[in-house]
Amino acid sequence: MIETTIYTIPHHESEKVEFKTSFQDEVIVSLVAFANAKGGAVYVGVDDKGVAKGVSIGKETVQKWLNEIKVKTQPALVPEVDIWEHQGQQVVLFSVAVYPIKPVSFKGKYYKRVSNANHPMSVAEVAQMHLRTVNSSWDYFWRNGLTTADISLDKVKKVFDMVRRRNSNIPIDTSEQFLKKQELVHGKQISNACYLLFCKEDTYHTTIQMGHFASETVIKDDVTISTDIVTEVEEVMNFVRKHINKEIIITDQLENTERWQYPLEGIRELVVNMIVHRDYMSGGHSTIKIFPDSIVLFNPGPLPDHITVENLLSDDYVSSPRNLQIAKIFKEIGLIERYGTGIKRVRQLFLNHGLPEPLFKMVQDGFFVRVLTSPISGSDRVTDKVTGKVTGKVTDNQQKILTAITKDIYITTAILADMVGISQRKIKDNIQTLKEKGLLERIGPAKGGYWKVL
Known part of the structure; x- marks a missing residue:
């Protein structure tokens, strides 16, 4: 559906917002990633700083774009479309909700939205997402190449006895009946869960x-x-x-x-x-x-x-x-x-x-x-310490960053951007300034490390 409405452009890209200066495959990738996550919108005609640059639109342009999106996605995506003028520049907004049957693919590849970026999905992630959609899970499926000979009946009995101690009225009498009742076996076939719960030998x-x-x-x-x-x-x-x-x-x-x-x-x-x-x-x-x-x-x-x-x-x-x-x-x-x-x-x-x-x-x-193992100083005391130390040395945004870090030393720049209300790039600039002033230090690598307020 194509509508003409007046919108404002968000300040920065996020978990649900993407900017593109023109219509290209990356627009469709973002729509697929949004559909596989929490929904979202792509603003076409806007640069990565959130500035409207405009996009040229002919009589059939938007309809052709919609057809291209449907052809290149499976199941076919049909996003909502809005067109409006921002500061004299035409902007097209494509938006999608969470898709009910997931995952959605683009040319046979799968993506999901994480923070403000599109991430390719692994085979395992694709399988898990599909199983959740059909209200099932990997552990219910039958284990290829293994049978009831690969599980320990002593372990089964131990678990069955634990269940009976908690529920003496359970209407089954044997371990074998328990396995069938719980859908852990079918004939000699065993489910993935059955193997992990009762494996006879160690397994990697x-x-x-x-x-x-x-x-x-x-x-x-x-x-x-x-x-x-x-x-x-x-x-x-x-x-x-x-x-x-x-x-x-x-x-x-x-x-x-x-x-x-x-x-x-x-x-x-x-x-x-x-x-x-x-x-x-x-x-x-x-x-x-x-x-x-x-x-x-x-x-x-x-x-x-x-x-x-x-x-x-x-x-x-x-x-x-x-x-x-x-x-x-x-x-x-x-x-x-x-x-x-x-x-x-x-x-x-x-x-x-x-x-x-x-x-x-x-x-x-x-x-x-x-x-x-030991209590951290209360957040109020930490905040007071930080405030007293940096008053007059930092901007309001930098103060907000330091306060947030004292409460969560593992906080990410994406979360900081949402909390402070500025772009992730500006968060990184402010963090670099705080480091140069000797007020903040990064301990360990970018992934797996943490912040230390000095």
Whole structure:
């Protein structure tokens, strides 16, 4: 549908905005990426600084562009089109909503919108996005080349017994019936979840690498496990307990009180989340690193496209397990209490333990969590310290950047741009100025490092 309306041009490109000076294949790529993410709009006739340069439009031009978009996309995209004049220059606005059947491709290639850029999707990402669309998941599919001979019936019985202890009225009597009831087997075929839950032999698909570090570069102990994912929960917890501190608090009671360095229930929740939501189609491994002052967990597989870290922290999201069958079994044996409450519980457990909330962020193609062993200075005290130190030395925008960094040392320039209300390029310019003034330092690489206010 073509309409003539008056719009304003956003200040900068974002998760839902793209600027193009002319109509070209990159316009269609952006529309595909928006359709595969949260929807968005492409402003044709606008440069990357948000300045209207105009575009020449003939009688049939826009209709030809629409036909080209439909021909080059699958399923065919039909965006909304608006044409208007901005400061004497003609601008064409193409907009699309989230597409109901995903992913959408451009000439057989798939893209998704991440921050203010279009990213090519991997085969695994394409498969996961399609499975979510049809309300299924990879772990429900049958495992090629493996049969019930490749799983341990002792492990099946152990899990079945755990389910029966929680629900004595379950209307099945044997482990074999349990496997069929849960759709884990069909004849001799086994699902991907069945293999990961009950594998007879170690498998690289479930590998978790764990290390105890004296410093960022000196490792004191390392263990790699590749067993079934139910057993892995306790093996990871055993490694954590081995390498974190425990204090004995002497009281006037008959028994003294034990207090661990971290809330073990919170750590267990993070470990369970890591195992349940892992992208098992990825070639990467999950990792856990224990440092003197923190524990870092990394898991292959990003958050679902409709959920951001900000959604997690504000509890503004609907749970969307990557592996539905695994999540279902973990819930039935009591490792998951209720879908969508894990992160909220973890944050509260750490606060109740007198520790800061864990730090969550997306890194590359995975999810990163860092928990700290001692409280960080309260944000108000940190902000006061920063304000007192830099008053008169920095602009208002630079002050906003420093304040935001004190609250999240892993914050990205894209998020800073949205918070401050300026372009990402200007954020980078301001950060460089703060570095030159000796007020800010980047610790580590661009990906995986963090900010330090000096």
